[in-house]
Amino acid sequence: LVAVGRIVFAGAMSHVLDPDYYDRACGAVGRRTVVECMAEIARMGERFSATGADALVVVADDHLNAFSFTAVPALCVRIGRQVQRMTQDHAEAFDRVLEHMPERYALHEDLANAILAQGLRDGFDLAMSWEAPLDHAFLSPVNTLHGTRPIPPLVPIWVNCFVAPQPTARRCFAFGQHIARVVARSPWNVGIIATGGLSHFPELSLPRVGETDTVFDRKLIHWMEHGKHAPLLELGMDELHKAGEHEFLNWMVLLGAVTPARADVRYFGELPRINLAAVEWRLG
Amino acid sequence: MSRYEVNSLLYRLKKDPAFRARFTADPAAALTHADLTEPERAAFVARDMRKINELGGYLHLVMSIPGLAAH
Numbered sequence: 506l507v508a509v510g511r512i513v514f515a516g517a518m519s520h521v522l523d524p525d526y527y528d529r530a531c532g533a534v535g536r537r538t539v540v541e542c543m544a545e546i547a548r549m550g551e552r553f554s555a556t557g558a559d560a561l562v563v564v565a566d567d568h569l570n571a572f573s574f575t576a577v578p579a580l581c582v583r584i585g586r587q588v589q590r591m592t593q594d595h596a597e598a599f600d601r602v603l604e605h606m607p608e609r610y611a612l613h614e615d616l617a618n619a620i621l622a623q624g625l626r627d628g629f630d631l632a633m634s635w636e637a638p639l640d641h642a643f644l645s646p647v648n649t650l651h652g653t654r655p656i657p658p659l660v661p662i663w664v665n666c667f668v669a670p671q672p673t674a675r676r677c678f679a680f681g682q683h684i685a686r687v688v689a690r691s692p693w694n695v696g697i698i699a700t701g702g703l704s705h706f707p708e709l710s711l712p713r714v715g716e717t718d719t720v721f722d723r724k725l726i727h728w729m730e731h732g733k734h735a736p737l738l739e740l741g742m743d744e745l746h747k748a749g750e751h752e753f754l755n756w757m758v759l760l761g762a763v764t765p766a767r768a769d770v771r772y773f774g775e776l777p778r779i780n781l782a783a784v785e786w787r788l789g
Numbered sequence: 790m791s792r793y794e795v796n797s798l799l800y801r802l803k804k805d806p807a808f809r810a811r812f813t814a815d816p817a818a819a820l821t822h823a824d825l826t827e828p829e830r831a832a833f834v835a836r837d838m839r840k841i842n843e844l845g846g847y848l849h850l851v852m853s854i855p856g857l858a859a860h
Contacts, residue, residue, distance in 0.1 A: 529860075568849040573804075574797050594806050595855035667847065709848040711839050711859055 510691035513556040515763045515786040516549050517756050518542075519779065520565065520700035522645045523602040530778045538774040542781040543649050545772040549785055550650030559693040560613035561657050562620075562684060564758045565642035565700040566666035566751075568599070571634075578632030579672040580680055582621045583639075583661040586614050591638040602641040606648050610639070613658035616695065619687050620660065629683055637663070642752075646700045657696070664758060666701065666751040667709065674740040674757045681761020688762075699759035701752025705779035708746055715777050721748040722773070722780050725756075729768035729784065734760055763788060792845030794824045798833065799841070799850040802857065813856065 521527075522543050527535030553561075570591050572578065590608045593600045624631045643661055665671050672680075688695045703725070704717040721744075728736055737760060745751055763786045772783040798820075802809050812819040816834045825833065832840035838851040838859035851859050 568853070569796070569800060569847055573800050574793060593803070593853075593855075597853045597855050597858040598860065599849075600853050667849065706848055709842075711842040711848060711851060714848070714852075 508690045508692065510688045510693045510695065512685060512688055512697055512762060512788060513558050513694045514553040514696035515698070515759055515766070515788060516553070516784065517699040517759055518546050518549075518646050518783040519702060519781045520642045520645050521599045521602055522546065522649045526599065526602060527776065527778070531776050535776055535778070538776055538781055542772045542774055542783055545783045546646065546649045547652060549771060549783060550652065550654070553650060553696050554654050556694060556696065558657055558696040560616045560660055560695050561647070562616075562660040562662060562695060562697040563643050563647060563700065564662045564664060564697065564755045566755055567663050568640055568642065569667070570640045571637040571663070576632070577665055577668045578663065579665050580629065581632040581634055581637070581663040582617055582624075583612065583637060583663075584614065584617045584621060584633050585612055585635045587611055588659065588661060589638045590644055591640045599641050602645050606644050610647075610656060611658045613660050616687070616691065616693060617660045619691060620662075620684055623687050624680070624683055627683060629680055642700050646698060650698070662758070664754045666754045669742070671742050671754060673742070674745070674754060675738045677754045677757035678734070678738055678761035678764070681758040682764070684758070685762040697759055697762050699755040701755050702750060703753070703780040703782045704749040707749035709751070716749070717775065717777070717780050718748040718750070719775055719780060721750060722782070725750070725753065726770055726773065726784075729760070730770065732765045732767040734764050795829055795841060795844055795846045796850065798823055798825070799846050799854065803850060803854045809855065
């Protein structure tokens with residue numbers, strides 16, 4: 506193998522990309538806003554497909570679907586040759602987003618194994634799974650990015666964003682740096698996306714569904730746009746929990762993989778339920 | 790740390806259609822062997838998802854259990 510691999514695309518985006526969901530949750534403004542966001546993500550996908558990447562790393566979180574309570578890994582790499590879409594009878598809410606998506610997706614087995622094995626060698630005690638299915642956090646962005654174009658082999662990676670205690674923002678960033686090192690030692694051109702957010706569901710409290718923290722979002726965006734990643738390393742889970750920024754841990758992995766690249770905001774739209782976003786990084 | 794018994798029950802209600810059907814038909818009977826405190830049991834029997842969330846039930850579960858989800 507010749508080590509000429511590089512990260513050729515990096516993007517982050519919200520991950521319930523469904524006009525009907527936001528129509529039910531927020532009315533016409535919800536539908537209009539997510540349609541606009543999805544259009545920008547589709548354009549990002551055209552740019553990603555043009556790179557001809559060998560693989561797409563997808564960093565997202567489990568919504569207590571894949572892992573149940575038998576085990577909740579802090580960081581988990583999906584290995585194997587293919588992965589299935591999550592199934593849910595009589596699906597409600599965000600689970601319904603999956604219903605019309607393809608059921609099976611190819612995995613980039615060699616890249617996933619390299620991230621896992623080199624991670625364990627280098628001090629990241631990663632979990633692995635051969636069986637965990639993918640929920641909307643992975644498949645809604647992947648399908649919106651690609652539309653009807655072929656989807657390259659995926660490397661799904663879970664971050665525990667919701668079940669306390671979670672990994673730290675600093676640790677997620679360090680894991681992203683590990684991914685970048687693995688890619689650089691590989692022969693592959695790789696895209697990476699992180700999904701979820703921005704601010705929604707503060708404190709995971711049902712009475713607070715409908716609140717967002719736009720000031721906090723603007724602060725995160727400012728740092729990402731200017732490539733100022735040091736302050737992001739100091740983010741604590743308490744403040745992320747209060748601001749409804751749990752899923753920013755996924756973004757921290759991506760930031761570690763591309764640092765010190767600057768971000769361009771392709772879309773930011775405020776809704777009562779969530780602030781929708783699509784962001785792309787300028788890679789050298 | 791999370792409240793395990795509440796959340797494992799929520800997870801089972803989401804992923805086990807037969808158990809969900811038994812619960813829907815007779816919540817108290819379905820929970821006979823569940824290791825719950827009295828406030829937890831009362832919240833489940835009342836299908837009070839807001840209270841279950843307040844008692845430690847994860848938001849994404851209380852929002853996505855078929856037929857019982859809070860919106």
